[in-house]
Amino acid sequence: MRFVGAIVVLLVCSASVGVMVAPGGNNGSSNEANAHPPDPSSDVIGWENGYWYNESIDVNQRDGLSDAELKAYKGRAMARVEFIRREEFTRSVNVQSLSRSEYRDLVRRRSANEYTPPQRAWENQVWEGLFVTGERADAARQQTKLYQRRVAGFYLPGEDRVYVISDGKRRIDNATLIHELAHAMQDQHVDLSSSEFESKTMDAQRAHDGLTEGEAMYVEQRYTNRCGKSWQCVPKPDVGPSGSPYSGGTLPNYNLGMQVATIQPYSDGPAYVASLFDSGGWDAVTKRYRNPPESSAAVVHPEERTGPPAPLRLGEQARNGWKLYGKRGENGSQTVGETGIYTMFWYQGRAEGNPVIDWRTFTDPDKGKFDMFNYTSAPSDGWANDRLWPYHRGKQRGYVWRTKWETKRDATEFRRAYRDLLRGRNATRVGPNTWRIGAGPFADAFRIDRHGRTVTIVNGPTVGDLNDVRPATNTRKQTRLARIR
Structure with missing residues (x-):
């Protein structure tokens, strides 16, 4: 931006x-x-x-x-x-x-x-x-x-x-x-x-x-x-002196x-x-x-040896009219980074009363006298890469957000925190790894899949749209489990 x-x-x-x-x-x-x-x-x-x-x-x-x-x-x-x-x-x-x-x-x-x-x-x-x-x-x-x-x-x-x-x-x-x-x-x-x-x-x-x-x-x-x-x-x-809006x-x-x-x-x-x-x-x-x-x-994390972001690709599979917005960003995707992920969790607590993380520690810098704010949290630390691909079909909107983490534990912490965020938005679970927010500015369906160190979030207007924006890797098994539940 x-x-x-x-x-x-x-x-x-x-x-x-x-x-x-x-x-x-x-x-x-x-x-x-x-x-x-x-x-x-x-x-x-x-x-x-x-x-x-x-x-x-x-x-x-x-x-x-x-x-x-x-x-x-x-x-x-x-x-x-x-x-x-x-x-x-x-x-x-x-x-x-x-x-x-x-x-x-x-x-x-x-x-x-x-x-x-x-x-x-x-x-x-x-x-x-x-x-x-x-x-x-x-x-x-x-x-x-x-x-x-x-x-x-x-x-x-x-x-x-x-x-x-x-x-x-x-x-x-x-x-x-x-x-x-x-x-x-x-x-x-x-x-x-x-x-x-x-x-x-x-x-x-x-x-x-x-x-x-x-x-x-x-x-x-x-x-x-x-x-x-x-x-x-x-x-x-x-x-x-200026007042602080962060506390x-x-x-x-x-x-x-x-x-x-x-x-x-x-x-x-x-x-x-x-x-x-x-x-x-x-x-x-x-x-x-x-x-x-x-x-x-x-x-x-200036104290750590941080190499280039890990390779992260999607492999285009959208169907039934869903498509990317051309080559904007990096071949149609945006990378929000560790800072963007921290901001997402922080903002839920500060603005929405949904304390996914301890958002009040933001004003407690952790890197000495030259640091102003604290951008570290358990679900954002361990970031290795991410790419968010926005999709559209007419006036309908959806996205695929793939994140990569340094360890499986980091990936699990992120997935757990993201589910807490959805719960704070009154999301209900409607199937395996699938959630739906019924009303409000974020009313949509969400699917969260973790495979090893990778967590993929798929978003669409309805649960039925999720497999069009990004087909599930094991759709038949997930459908059978959903019927059993």
């Missing part, structure tokens, strides 16, 4: 833990600050556009930034990114503020171009498969709304241009500026628009974002840790399940990059760009 095209964004995560909460600037005295240190004879790390990383500047954003203030603000911020990252900018970067209304209009236009009717229908079924949006919902519209409301800034690869969303008065959050400048530096050195970072599935995109967003968040956090201590930082007026209470006015799935790279990415840094410094981080992670599981 990257409907904003080649844009690298910073999503507001509404965190309320540790250093992840950017203080919005601090006007305290700097132990290192100098009023006007002399310029170097040549460009060096920590000096950019006439400003040193530890230079004090006179900038007040109360009435918006003047051109001179923006020049000083940007120059010192670039120098600080250089100082933290130990890397040089090779070109200057343009920084521009954009009002929220202007940004919303930009996202709306891009979304309208991206989502054709077939793409919208395909996207709907993926999120329906995760029990995040119901059958009649418009998942594409909900994603658009999420980005319109929760993005703080973005960078355009190849254009050396950073946009920070503001209140219309050209007031720029200091941590957001650092984050987006870190993306600009990445782009100048590794080319974020290259084919290495093209992803056909949402899980592959989260994996790549775990590296790119993880590094930008890691740089941002190391910056915020210095604000008010060793560095003077430009404050942004009228910025208070309970009224749901926010955007889709919280989509938010949780989307911010995983921002949460686990910094810890992933920190583990690389601890193993070999910035050289180890730079080297990883030549071989970026291939799954969100690799970012969720």
